[in-house]
Amino acid sequence: MSEVRVRxxxxxxxxxxxxxxRTAIYNWLFAKKHNGKLxxxxxxxxxxxxxxxxxxxxxxxxRWLGITWDEGPYFQTEFAADHAAAAQRLLDTGHAYKCFxxxxxxxxxxxxxxxxxxxxKYDKTCRNLSAQxxxxxxxxxxxxxxxxxxxxxxxxxxxxxQVYGRIERNYADIEDFVIVRxxxxxxxxxxxxxxxxxxxxxxxIRGQDGLANTPRQILIYRALGAQLPIFAHxxxxxxxxxxxxxxRSHGEIVAVQYYRKxxxxxxxxxxxxxxxxxxxxxxxxxxxxxxxxxxxxxxxINRSNSIFNYKKDDPKFITDPKALNINGHYLxxxxxxxxxxxxxxxxAEAGLWDAAYExxxxxxxxxxxxxxxxxxxxxxxxxxxxxxxxxxxxxxxxRAVEKNLAKxxxxxxxxxxxxxxxxxxxxxNRETVETAARTLAEELxxxxxxxxxxxxxxxxxxxxxxxxxxxxxxxxxxxxVKRLKGSSRFFA
RNA sequence: GGCCCCAUCGUCUAGUGGCCUAGGACACUGGCCUCUCACGCCGGUAACAGGGGUUCGAGUCCCCUUGGGGUCACCA
Numbered sequence: 352m353s354e355v356r357v358r359x360x361x362x363x364x365x366x367x368x369x370x371x372x373r374t375a376i377y378n379w380l381f382a383k384k385h386n387g388k389l390x391x392x393x394x395x396x397x398x399x400x401x402x403x404x405x406x407x408x409x410x411x412x413x414r415w416l417g418i419t420w421d422e423g424p425y426f427q428t429e430f431a432a433d434h435a436a437a438a439q440r441l442l443d444t445g446h447a448y449k450c451f452x453x454x455x456x457x458x459x460x461x462x463x464x465x466x467x468x469x470x471x472k473y474d475k476t477c478r479n480l481s482a483q484x485x486x487x488x489x490x491x492x493x494x495x496x497x498x499x500x501x502x503x504x505x506x507x508x509x510x511x512x513q514v515y516g517r518i519e520r521n522y523a524d525i526e527d528f529v530i531v532r533x534x535x536x537x538x539x540x541x542x543x544x545x546x547x548x549x550x551x552x553x554x555x556i557r558g559q560d561g562l563a564n565t566p567r568q569i570l571i572y573r574a575l576g577a578q579l580p581i582f583a584h585x586x587x588x589x590x591x592x593x594x595x596x597x598x599r600s601h602g603e604i605v606a607v608q609y610y611r612k613x614x615x616x617x618x619x620x621x622x623x624x625x626x627x628x629x630x631x632x633x634x635x636x637x638x639x640x641x642x643x644x645x646x647x648x649x650x651x652i653n654r655s656n657s658i659f660n661y662k663k664d665d666p667k668f669i670t671d672p673k674a675l676n677i678n679g680h681y682l683x684x685x686x687x688x689x690x691x692x693x694x695x696x697x698x699a700e701a702g703l704w705d706a707a708y709e710x711x712x713x714x715x716x717x718x719x720x721x722x723x724x725x726x727x728x729x730x731x732x733x734x735x736x737x738x739x740x741x742x743x744x745x746x747x748x749x750r751a752v753e754k755n756l757a758k759x760x761x762x763x764x765x766x767x768x769x770x771x772x773x774x775x776x777x778x779x780n781r782e783t784v785e786t787a788a789r790t791l792a793e794e795l796x797x798x799x800x801x802x803x804x805x806x807x808x809x810x811x812x813x814x815x816x817x818x819x820x821x822x823x824x825x826x827x828x829x830x831x832v833k834r835l836k837g838s839s840r841f842f843a
Numbered sequence: 844g845g846c847c848c849c850a851u852c853g854u855c856u857a858g859u860g861g862c863c864u865a866g867g868a869c870a871c872u873g874g875c876c877u878c879u880c881a882c883g884c885c886g887g888u889a890a891c892a893g894g895g896g897u898u899c900g901a902g903u904c905c906c907c908u909u910g911g912g913g914u915c916a917c918c919a
Contacts, residue, residue: 362919394919427919454917461916468844471915496917515848524846524915532917539919563847563914586849586912593911623855626868630856634867653856656912660854660870667881673855673869683882725882736881755879788878803878815880 355387356553359413359420360427360543362394363405365598366606367412369659370558370588373624377585378556379418380625380647390550391423396542401428412607416617422550427542430549434537437545437575438497438530446574447530449495450477451488454533472526473498497531501570508566513583513649515559520566528567540564544571552580556649559584559656560595583649586628587656596659604661604670613669614697614730616685619678623671627657637680669729679728687721694720694730701734703741719825722817739811740826743833747841751814755804756841762805763842765795769802770835779828781820788820806831809838 357378361371382389393409395401410424441447450473457473464471478500480488488495507521530541537545547555555561562584572579590596596605603609610620622638630653631638631646638646662668668675682690691708698704708716723737739745756762772787773779788806792799803819810831816822823831 360919364919397919400919458916465844465915470845472845494917518847520847526915529917534917536917538917543919558913559848560913566847584848589912595913626855628855632857634857636855636868655849657855662870668870671854671869676869679881726880728881751879798878800878807879813880815882817880817882819878 353553355382355385356390356551357382357387357556358390358392358547358550358552359418360392360394360546361409362397362400363402363409364397364400365405366408366608368596368598368605369607369610369620369624370596370605371409372412372416372418372607372620373588373627374556374558374585375413375418376416376621376625377629377647377652379420380644381554381556381649382421383644384647387553388421389419390425390552391420392425392427392546392550393423394427394539394543396427396536396539408608415611416607416621425546425550427546430542430546431537433549434542434545435535437541438537441499441530441571441574442497444574445500447497447499448478448480448527449485449489450498450527450529451480451493451495452476473528475527478527494533496529496533498527499530499567499570499574501525501527508569510565510569510579510582512562512565513554513581514586514652515562515584515654518562518565525567525570530571540567541571544568544575544577547580548572548575548577554581554583556583556585559587583652585652586654588627589656589658591658591660593656593658604663605659610670610674612731614732615674615678616681616693616730619681620674622681623674623677626673626677627659628653637677675728682727682729683725687717687724690724690730691717691720694733697730697734698741701738703734703738705741715825722821722825725817726815736813739813743830745812747808747812748814751808751812752841754814755808756838759797759801759805760842762801763839765791765797765802766805766809766835766838769806770832773823773828773835774832776828779824781824784823785820805838806835809841810834 359375359378361367361375367375379389381387391413393401393406395406413420438447442449452473461471477495477498502522504522507519508525509517509519512518528540529538531537565582565584569579588596590601594600598606607620611617618640622636622643625638625643625647626636629647629651632651635642635646659671660673661670662672695704695708698708705712719740720733723733723740727733727736734741759765769788769791772791773784776783776787788802789799792802795802807813807816807819807822810826811822
């Protein structure tokens with residue numbers, strides 16, 4: 352078989368949303384797997400919606416994800432001549448005909464039928480117009496659309512979908528559909544096929560919502576004498592109400608951009624998205640790029656739609672918990688240098704970046720990231736949960752105050768005492784700090800935990816965190832002493 | 844409404860007639876560890892939509908019902 356060529360043809364109606372991203376990912380993986388090519392084609396036929404901004408949004412989203420394409424982006428509007436020529440050819444070869452029926456009339460008929468819960472199909476009034484009748488109408492300046500001539504004999508369009516198996520659709524159930532508008536502009540159904548033929552697409556991997564279009568497109572392929580590509584329809588991603596997700600009705604939670612903003616790693620998102628409707632067949636869920644390309648196959652795509660289980664208004668999750676979990680996995684295991692690079696923009700954005708993190712404080716910076724990342728799930732967590740490591744003006748969790756400070760009012764005295772002990776340390780490191788803290792606790796005849804957790808709250812603002820002595824070491828003597836001394840403000 | 848498609852734990856899924864008293868992951872939850880914890884480790888709750896067949900045997904095959912989705916534009 353010849354080279355595998357797949358395409359991702361977004362129409363720029365908004366941002367790249369996760370459903371579109373998933374389609375792109377599947378196509379990209381398939382191309383990579385078979386050493387094929389991925390063609391990016393922008394379906395910008397609808398001029399009103401195709402703003403430069405939304406085109407950029409899509410390219411931007413793909414680039415961020417690391418979805419690379421081999422050809423394009425092509426723009427559908429640049430191939431208008433191809434589309435027109437194909438329409439003319441269908442007309443010339445008798446596969447299509449001009450229809451002079453008034454749109455208003457047809458619309459009315461359809462509405463009536465739908466209201467009466469009846470099926471409606473174009474009645475083919477113009478299909479059998481004689482040459483003279485056509486001439487007369489054209490001479491009269493009547494506008495016309497071009498309709499495709501669906502075979503009238505018994506039979507069906509049959510094709511083998513790689514995911515859904517054998518799909519059959521009777522000719523009788525397909526109406527003579529419009530392929531060119533009365534203003535001469537070809538419709539998507541035609542354009543899409545013409546473009547795919549020209550781009551020599553061998554496999555069409557797209558959402559299941561394209562499944563119903565496929566029989567009509569196959570008819571066009573045949574009429575144009577082109578070789579059929581292989582079709583593979585993938586299940587859709589639905590929202591909690593089982594509706595198709597869309598930027599319009601779900602907002603930024605379904606936009607790829609949003610995940611960049613909240614600190615997802617591109618690969619974390621990809622790994623999550625690929626699992627929505629596909630599985631390797633074994634129990635693996637975490638894949639490196641190489642592993643995923645090796646494991647991916649059309650056979651692994653399942654047939655039922657999946658639900659994007661995002662937790663709206665839940666501060667603990669922000670989005671689908673599994674997405675966060677997978678992202679967290681990569682955050683915890685990736686090389687820290689790499690993560691540092693990704694973290695920098697987030698710190699900078701929050702005003703927490705220090706140029707020294709790239710120079711004299713590089714080691715400290717990397718060590719700190721390594722220390723705190725285990726409990727974080729997104730890059731943004733470094734600027735929120737981890738703020739105390741990079742700045743002095745951090746928030747203190749109320750629950751931490753309640754649990755670790757309020758219960759022991761005497762900490763108002765003990766903490767500054769601990770500060771003095773630490774300040775007096777000639778050699779300040781996790782061992783000496785630990786000894787000092789435990790010794791003080793012993794002298795005060797209190798459990799070390801009381802002192803330690805009190806210190807944790809005052810020094811990091813958080814209830815949870817890494818081992819306290821490592822934290823105290825990484826924060827450094829000056830900061831720790833200052834924060835402990837200032838702890839009285841929590842006891843006012 | 845016509846046509847097409849789908850149906851396993853809350854969610855993502857494994858399962859292609861016996862290996863399923865249904866496996867994994869996330870979430871939830873119990874315990875352990877510990878100075879704390881949204882780290883880690885160990886354990887638990889939780890699903891084959893319903894009904895008929897076929898078969899020695901059905902989550903797996905067939906039919907019906909129910910439920911869900913898609914699509915039916917001079918949108919893409």
